Amino acid sequence: MLRFFTLCCLFAALGGLSLAEELRLNDYLTVFQHSDHNIVQGHGTDEKTYQLLCDFRRDNLAGTPVELYYIGKNEEQYVADPLGFYWKQHAEKGRFSEEAGISLIPVAKPENAQIVGVAERDILVPQRSRIHVIDTPGMTRNSVSYYVDIDGKRTVFCGNLIYGDGQLVNLYDLQDAMPVPNVGLYHGYMARGLKVIASLEKIKALKPDRLIPARGPVIENPNEVIDKLIGRLRAVYENYLDTSALWWYFPDSMTPAARLFSGKADIQPDEIRRMPQAKLYEKPPWFLEFATTRIIVSENKSAFVIDSVGKATAEHLDKLIADGTICSVEGIYITHYHWDHTGVIPAIVEKFQCPIYCDENMGPILEYRDNFHMPCRDSQEFKTQHFQTMKWHEFTLTSHFFPGQTLYHGALHIAKEGERPIFVIGDSFTPTGIDDYCLWNRNFPGDDEGYLFCLEKIRKMEPQPLLVNQHVSPPFEFDEERINYMVNALKERRKILATLFPYASPELGNGVGFGVDSIWARLEPYYLSWESLKGEPPEIRLIVRNHADKPLSFFVDWIADDGKQQSELLFRDVPPHGEQTQKFRPLSRVPQPGTVITAVVRCSEIPSLEIGVETMVGHSR
Numbered sequence: 001m002l003r004f005f006t007l008c009c010l011f012a013a014l015g016g017l018s019l020a021e022e023l024r025l026n027d028y029l030t031v032f033q034h035s036d037h038n039i040v041q042g043h044g045t046d047e048k049t050y051q052l053l054c055d056f057r058r059d060n061l062a063g064t065p066v067e068l069y070y071i072g073k074n075e076e077q078y079v080a081d082p083l084g085f086y087w088k089q090h091a092e093k094g095r096f097s098e099e100a101g102i103s104l105i106p107v108a109k110p111e112n113a114q115i116v117g118v119a120e121r122d123i124l125v126p127q128r129s130r131i132h133v134i135d136t137p138g139m140t141r142n143s144v145s146y147y148v149d150i151d152g153k154r155t156v157f158c159g160n161l162i163y164g165d166g167q168l169v170n171l172y173d174l175q176d177a178m179p180v181p182n183v184g185l186y187h188g189y190m191a192r193g194l195k196v197i198a199s200l201e202k203i204k205a206l207k208p209d210r211l212i213p214a215r216g217p218v219i220e221n222p223n224e225v226i227d228k229l230i231g232r233l234r235a236v237y238e239n240y241l242d243t244s245a246l247w248w249y250f251p252d253s254m255t256p257a258a259r260l261f262s263g264k265a266d267i268q269p270d271e272i273r274r275m276p277q278a279k280l281y282e283k284p285p286w287f288l289e290f291a292t293t294r295i296i297v298s299e300n301k302s303a304f305v306i307d308s309v310g311k312a313t314a315e316h317l318d319k320l321i322a323d324g325t326i327c328s329v330e331g332i333y334i335t336h337y338h339w340d341h342t343g344v345i346p347a348i349v350e351k352f353q354c355p356i357y358c359d360e361n362m363g364p365i366l367e368y369r370d371n372f373h374m375p376c377r378d379s380q381e382f383k384t385q386h387f388q389t390m391k392w393h394e395f396t397l398t399s400h401f402f403p404g405q406t407l408y409h410g411a412l413h414i415a416k417e418g419e420r421p422i423f424v425i426g427d428s429f430t431p432t433g434i435d436d437y438c439l440w441n442r443n444f445p446g447d448d449e450g451y452l453f454c455l456e457k458i459r460k461m462e463p464q465p466l467l468v469n470q471h472v473s474p475p476f477e478f479d480e481e482r483i484n485y486m487v488n489a490l491k492e493r494r495k496i497l498a499t500l501f502p503y504a505s506p507e508l509g510n511g512v513g514f515g516v517d518s519i520w521a522r523l524e525p526y527y528l529s530w531e532s533l534k535g536e537p538p539e540i541r542l543i544v545r546n547h548a549d550k551p552l553s554f555f556v557d558w559i560a561d562d563g564k565q566q567s568e569l570l571f572r573d574v575p576p577h578g579e580q581t582q583k584f585r586p587l588s589r590v591p592q593p594g595t596v597i598t599a600v601v602r603c604s605e606i607p608s609l610e611i612g613v614e615t616m617v618g619h620s621r
């Protein structure tokens, strides 16, 4: 068996200069391992040095610079012209609310290098290593793999398709549209897992002796670990479907999705395990519905509005005033920041001169939009007020933190003497289960976080309220049986995910959240206006969330404006399931508009745990 051995070579990689390990496959092809990354480099008959990139991800570019980079032809532009092809557009089009982000896009073309797009059936360096290219989409949409036959052994360089013992580096990068009706990008929970499975099966059919992924250890038992990973991906999806809210929204799409993921083309709806639907109820007469808007009408015809879908809500309120249903709007409560719940809010408050309320955890994303990179975030900014409990005419209104559909989410409890209370939960649950389909919404999996927190909150409410999701017309009820069902399913998913991520085992602290939280480390603001710098280098906040059960420390690695690698242990002992914020001054000069500032945050204790962070400098928008 070939083994890595340590070379005292200078390795200009993520963590600055350090030791690299080297696995020499033949005289012309070598794998350098540095800080969990495997960099495959070689040289051809013309002695030109080259590197094999399976996908565009920025971390693949670590390593000693070479003269030529091979990459799948459909991802070539991300490396050849990342500013023009991606970042410029990203900033100009304000794509800060995208429904499925793309991690680790490079920020610059490697200097003095040639970028060559490759495709299936290409054979690279035919006189020497004879490297075959195959298309293997998965962690990115157009990734490729390469294989070589050396000394009778077949080695596949498979990028981020697999890690170690049948694992994956994260789940959030698999968010995508699904090839079944009505499952778009936003609702496509781990949809590209289907591509991962197909690509792994394709690699298995090559009968490889060894896999060398982009990260982690060399895999000497390919068939076994591929089967393990496919089994785990299917188990996660089966668990996800069990309590999915989408059975309510897209009932016709879920069985095809189950068929695709399970690999069983003839599976019937009654063979798919799922929570029995919750009981439905009628709305009380004082509770009006219009699109995602709900309106509480008091006996004196004052109105309290919950969420606004946009101009149509404003027009509907005018109509209710004109026909005498309501006489005024005295307040607006926003359940969450998504554009379909905050449309034209400034115009409504201008007209009715009423306050905007929300849960205090959501205030920042409504007031400082450019600090955040979250799906469906609205482009408006407005000031909000917060309350815990408020008497409003004959109603008692209580605002709750409710990190359901997204982390920044509230819910409004409405109690009226002698009636069953109503709990308006935004988009967090439907009668069939949980709205956890968008991995970029940050659903934390811990016991006191995310959906488990929300379910325990509902369980403790006395009397049991009727639940209202604004995309679901009838109120519904989660009884003890359904709450237990969902709690058990979520805990079961956490167990499966703990086997899927290399950093989430019990010994390492159960950090499952790192694999489903696309921004466990982030720079704030996400978009920095050049005008606000006033001639000073930027000072940005770097925020790290520790999803493990034990304290962890984190390095930040970045390239300073003198081109030198920097590395600093900026976060010491971030508490379990807690956050730490540090000031971060990555540059000593004022960056020009169009600059993308990036860094890598990596865990000091767990080498497989790292994430890229970024912020853009542009003109005021």
Ligand SMILES: [Zn+2]
Pocket (backbone or CB within 6 Å): 292, 338, 340, 341, 427, 471
């Ligand atoms: Zn919504």
